[in-house]
Amino acid sequence: xxxxLTNTGKRFNREWIFRKFNHTFLRHKTYAITGxxxxxxxTLLQVISGALMQTEGTVEYLKASGGAITQPVQQLSIAAPxxxxxxxxxxxxxxxxxxxxxxxxxTIPAILQEVGLEKAAGKQxxxxxxxxKQRLKLGQAFFSAVPVLLLDEPxxxxxxxxxxxxxxxxGEYAKEKTIIISSNDKQEYNFCSEVIxxxxxx
Numbered sequence: 001x002x003x004x005l006t007n008t009g010k011r012f013n014r015e016w017i018f019r020k021f022n023h024t025f026l027r028h029k030t031y032a033i034t035g036x037x038x039x040x041x042x043t044l045l046q047v048i049s050g051a052l053m054q055t056e057g058t059v060e061y062l063k064a065s066g067g068a069i070t071q072p073v074q075q076l077s078i079a080a081p082x083x084x085x086x087x088x089x090x091x092x093x094x095x096x097x098x099x100x101x102x103x104x105x106x107t108i109p110a111i112l113q114e115v116g117l118e119k120a121a122g123k124q125x126x127x128x129x130x131x132x133k134q135r136l137k138l139g140q141a142f143f144s145a146v147p148v149l150l151l152d153e154p155x156x157x158x159x160x161x162x163x164x165x166x167x168x169x170x171g172e173y174a175k176e177k178t179i180i181i182s183s184n185d186k187q188e189y190n191f192c193s194e195v196i197x198x199x200x201x202x
Contacts (some may be wrong), residue, residue, distance in 0.1 A: 008057035032189035
């Protein structure tokens with residue numbers, strides 16, 4: 001899948017977060033959207049994901065053949081600090097619920113083992129630390145059988161072991177995906193082939 005933004009802008013009330021954004025995100029490429037806190041990185045990522053509607057311009061999701069994709073949400077996964085987990089569910093229940101909408105490339109026990117949460121499989125998410133919640137979000141996103149992976153500040157709340165896990169997941173499970181990362185931390189995006197400064201679109 002390719003994602004094409006043409007003269008795209010987003011405004012909240014009278015304030016433009018970004019304007020005249022033109023870019024095509026190509027299959028199997030890696031991108032970083034950078035800029036200081038409050039610059040609009042996360043807003044742009046949410047527009048790309050379809051979670052927010054743009055104020056102006058267009059966002060197109062295209063097949064390799066050039067035709068439009070009618071249900072792009074089925075083609076991408078996202079992990080972000082502001083996305084809430086269902087805290088009354090256990091880790092296993094949450095991933096089972098997610099699998100109704102998007103298939104996984106591994107079994108749920110295998111996913112939990114990959115992200116170091118196998119011992120917490122039956123524990124309600126409400127009792128998870130912030131780092132455990134982030135590991136669960138990464139597992140949900142990385143192991144979804146989709147071609148596009150969107151990551152917003154992916155090492156938020158992770159310790160050194162968690163950061164090492166993130167880089168292992170990138171190296172082992174994201175090679176065939178289009179990756180778009182919103183971050184101002186180079187250790188999160190230093191492997192990306194293209195860096196986009198959101199500050200150029202004010």
